[in-house]
Amino acid sequence: xxxxxxxxxxxxxxxxxxxxxxxxxxxxxxxxxxxxxxxxxxxxxxxxxxxxxxxxxxxxxxxxxxxxxxxxxxxxxxxxxxxxxxxxxxxxxxxxxxxxxxxxxxxxxxxxxxxxxxxxxxxxxxxxxxxxxxxxxxxxxxxxxxxxxxxxxxxxxxxxxxxxxxxxxxxxxxxxxx
Amino acid sequence: xxxxxxxxxxxxxxxxxxxxxxxxxxxxxxxxxxxxxxxxxxxxxxxxxxxxxxxxxxxxxxxxxxxxxxxxxxxxxxxxxxxxxxxxxxxxxxxxxxxxxxxxxxxxxxxxxxxxxxxxxxxxxxxxxxxxxxxxxxxxxxxxxxxxxxxxxxxxxxxxxxxxxxxxxxxxxxxxxxxxxxxxxxxxxxxxxxxxxxxxxxxxxxxxxxxxxxxxxxxxxxxxxxxxxxxxxxxxxxxxxxxxxxxxxxxxxxxxxxxxxxxxxxxxxxxxxxxxxxxxxxxxxxxxxxxxxxxxxxxxxxxxxxxxxxxxxxxxxxxxxxxxxxxxxxxxxxxxxxxxxxxxxxxxxxxxxxxxxxxxxxxxxxxxxxxxxxxxxxxxxxxxxxxxxxxxxxxxxxxxxxxxxxxxxxxxxxxxxxx
Numbered sequence: 001x002x003x004x005x006x007x008x009x010x011x012x013x014x015x016x017x018x019x020x021x022x023x024x025x026x027x028x029x030x031x032x033x034x035x036x037x038x039x040x041x042x043x044x045x046x047x048x049x050x051x052x053x054x055x056x057x058x059x060x061x062x063x064x065x066x067x068x069x070x071x072x073x074x075x076x077x078x079x080x081x082x083x084x085x086x087x088x089x090x091x092x093x094x095x096x097x098x099x100x101x102x103x104x105x106x107x108x109x110x111x112x113x114x115x116x117x118x119x120x121x122x123x124x125x126x127x128x129x130x131x132x133x134x135x136x137x138x139x140x141x142x143x144x145x146x147x148x149x150x151x152x153x154x155x156x157x158x159x160x161x162x163x164x165x166x167x168x169x170x171x172x173x174x175x176x177x178x
Numbered sequence: 179x180x181x182x183x184x185x186x187x188x189x190x191x192x193x194x195x196x197x198x199x200x201x202x203x204x205x206x207x208x209x210x211x212x213x214x215x216x217x218x219x220x221x222x223x224x225x226x227x228x229x230x231x232x233x234x235x236x237x238x239x240x241x242x243x244x245x246x247x248x249x250x251x252x253x254x255x256x257x258x259x260x261x262x263x264x265x266x267x268x269x270x271x272x273x274x275x276x277x278x279x280x281x282x283x284x285x286x287x288x289x290x291x292x293x294x295x296x297x298x299x300x301x302x303x304x305x306x307x308x309x310x311x312x313x314x315x316x317x318x319x320x321x322x323x324x325x326x327x328x329x330x331x332x333x334x335x336x337x338x339x340x341x342x343x344x345x346x347x348x349x350x351x352x353x354x355x356x357x358x359x360x361x362x363x364x365x366x367x368x369x370x371x372x373x374x375x376x377x378x379x380x381x382x383x384x385x386x387x388x389x390x391x392x393x394x395x396x397x398x399x400x401x402x403x404x405x406x407x408x409x410x411x412x413x414x415x416x417x418x419x420x421x422x423x424x425x426x427x428x429x430x431x432x433x434x435x436x437x438x439x440x441x442x443x444x445x446x447x448x449x450x451x452x453x454x455x456x457x458x459x460x461x462x463x464x465x466x467x468x469x470x471x472x473x474x475x476x477x478x479x480x481x482x483x484x485x486x487x488x489x490x491x492x493x494x495x496x497x498x499x500x501x502x503x504x505x506x507x508x509x510x511x512x513x514x515x516x517x518x519x520x521x522x523x524x525x526x527x528x529x530x531x532x533x534x535x536x537x538x539x540x541x542x543x544x545x546x547x548x549x550x551x552x553x554x555x556x557x558x559x560x561x562x563x564x565x566x567x568x569x570x571x572x573x574x575x576x577x578x579x580x581x582x583x584x585x586x587x588x589x590x591x592x593x594x595x596x597x
Contacts, residue, residue: 006185011207031207036222036466038209049468109527111471111496126491126508146507153489153508155473155496167496169471169489169510171527 007031007038015064018046019096035110044103045096050110050170054079054091056098065115065165066094066137067151068106079106081137086148090131092170111155113165116141119158127154129168138163186211186218196465197515204463212467215530219465224472224522226462228413230455233271233374234264235323237367239358240338241382242278242318243348249381249421249442250339256444257335261328263448267455271374273323274331275367278338279358280346281391284312288346291316295343305361307354309389315354316346317361323368352387355380355427356401363405363412375458376414377436379447385425393425401426409434410518411478417450435518462522469529470514472522473498481523482516484534484586486551486571498523501551509551509571512591530575532586543587544577 009030012018018032024041031038032046039046045053056062057071057078068079069089079091092108093115114129117138127141131149134140141154152171158164188199188210196210196219208221240250253260264272282288288306290296296304296318303319320343321327321334337343358366362378370376385393388400409416410433418431418438428438437454439446466472475481476490476497488508490497501509512533515524535543536552543549549571572591 007207031220033206033223036220036472037468038207038218038220110468124491125495125497126489128507153510155489157495169473169527171510 015046015095016097021046035107035112037110045105047105050107050112051095051105052091052108053103053105056080056094056100056102056104059100061100062094062098062104062137063115064094064097065113067114067131067139068092068094068104068137069131079104081135082131082139082149083133083135085131085133085140087131088148090149090151092151093168094137107170109170111167111169114139114152114154114168114170115163116154116158116166117163119154119162119164119166125154125157128152129154136163141166201457201463204465206463210465212465215467217467217469219467221463222466222472223461223463224474226458226521228373228375228520229458230267230375231269231459233371234268234377235273235275235368235370235374236264236377236379237275237277237323237362238335239355239362239378239380240276240278241348241353241355241384242280242338242346243353243384244345245348245383246381247339247345249383250345252442253381253444253447254335254338257332259444260447260451261331263451265328267451268375270326272328273325273368273371274321274327275319275323275362276321276331276334277317277319277358277362277367278346279315279317279354281309281349281354281387282314282316282347283349284314286347287314288316289344290318290346293343295320295337303366305366307357307389309354309391311390311392313349313389313391315357315389317354317358317366319367321367323370348384350387350391351384352391352393352397353382353384354387354389355382355384356386356388356397356405359416360405360408363409363414370412370414375455376412377417377451377454378414379417379419379450380427380431381419381442381447382427383421385422386427398426401430406430406433407480410480413518413520415454417447417454419447419450433518462517464515464517464522464524466524469531470524470526471511472496473510473525475517475519475521475523478519480516480518481513482534483513484532484584485513485516486533487511487513487523487525494520496522498525506551512571512589526591528591530588531591533571533589533591535581535585535587542578542581543574545574547574549574549589 008028011031026043037048067082069082092106095105098104117134118140124143132140152168156167187208190211193214305317307315415436416431474496476494486501487498488501490499511525511527514526517523576588
């Protein structure tokens with residue numbers, strides 16, 4: 001006999017809708033269509049195996065898709081928006097809008113939206129995404145070669161001018177040597 | 179919620195059992211415990227872009243032998259019901275083609291061959307294949323696919339089974355439907371458009387006979403191993419309307435995502451179109467676990483478990499190509515659940531999964547060996563080595579005394595490196 005799997009908070013279309021759920025309790029679950037994962041509330045954030053939790057070490061709110069890096073010589077467990085080209089300390093991209101100093105869910109693998117600030121028009125599907133000096137957590141797309149700071153590939157053509165949230169496949173634990 | 183309250187929708191199943199669950203039973207978020215992986219998996223939904231509402235290219239491929247007269251007349255009298263359904267489903271963005279096939283022996287030519295109608299058709303729309311055993315296969319496109327061509331299509335359809343274009347001949351019982359399908363797939367009624375739903379509606383009362391008027395293992399092998407993969411590669415769905423006994427065409431139609439109906443009633447065709455369009459629009463559902471992502475097969479062929487894939491740069495959103503070369507910066511994972519061309523597949527991007535060994539590799543895999551992409555074009559399979567490589571996929575996790583028949587070997591997929 002088939003039975004329905006019950007998620008405490010049902011099924012949501014987007015991660016933003018998940019983030020907006022009111023008064024979740026630790027251990028509650030929700031299925032999110034945007035990333036196709038079951039998310040569990042850990043007391044701070046809705047988490048899944050694609051995410052790790054660190055702290056927004058910047059002095060500004062970070063939006064979905066910002067590329068986050070571990071700053072050299074900083075305090076423990078802190079990430080900041082990328083601001084240097086070829087920064088190999090990249091962790092992944094911010095999943096939810098996160099206030100300064102607040103816990104942050106960072107997607108390091110899977111398919112997630114990434115804020116592109118440099119890309120050709122039309123962008124290349126299968127372009128390499130990497131950290132850039134543009135600031136604000138934006139990353140750039142390079143169509144022709146892998147460079148330091150690479151962390152995934154674009155899967156679609158941006159539909160809006162730069163900066164644009166673009167669907168990307170994030171590759172966890174990539175090790176590149178140059 | 180306590181542990182006791184947790185329920186997987188489909189309980190615990192092996193991968194093979196999970197993959198056998200019909201799509202119709204799956205709903206977004208349904209769960210199962212994969213007892214092979216020892217992981218939970220959840221139904222994800224992928225919306226395919228080329229749905230019927232994006233447009234439809236439909237070729238009617240009609241058995242034009244003597245026994246089909248009443249069936250053809252029946253369809254002619256109700257064709258508006260069928261075409262209205264196509265117009266509705268396609269949002270008035272459609273193209274219709276009409277191809278007939280029959281077969282003669284060395285003693286005669288097809289009944290319509292001397293008609294002005296046949297003679298006036300362009301040579302490119304007429305094919306008479308010299309087969310085996312004095313058999314000749316006649317395949318004729320009486321209407322090419324052009325944009326919103328309902329008027330022209332109806333005109334050509336109305337000529338069937340009349341003095342203008344009389345029924346052809348059927349030498350023996352099997353008829354060359356398989357040859358007709360191959361021709362239509364190759365553009366005999368016009369090339370199919372991209373990004374629209376592609377259909378062939380095959381109407382017949384006979385088993386397929388290839389070029390020798392005989393239905394045997396050769397035909398079955400051809401349909402299973404050549405024709406079906408080529409239809410899948412073209413993303414052409416076959417709706418088989420047939421009163422013949424079950425044969426390889428039935429398997430082929432279902433494999434393409436089409437259906438089989440054993441009734442010539444026009445309603446059966448209308449229902450076949452409607453249900454297939456609904457199936458496409460409903461999206462493709464696949465079980466996915468957290469080691470995997472769902473992407474789209476853009477290889478032009480079917481992808482199967484264990485093949486190593488790369489991000490496709492040919493412009494298809496979420497597209498995948500086969501890994502074929504060394505130093506490939508686009509390597510992204512290994513297929514866990516395969517699928518036809520233009521269909522979603524589930525790709526493992528980390529973890530312990532089976533990888534397919536390159537067929538010519540004679541170096542038995544053993545735990546700890548480095549696995550890398552075979553450079554043989556089109557393989558997408560791995561080769562093993564005890565040393566590093568420029569295109570590492572992972573590391574063998576098991577030692578084998580001999581190759582398994584499927585050449586799938588358990589490996590740790592990790593660190594797609596470019597060194």
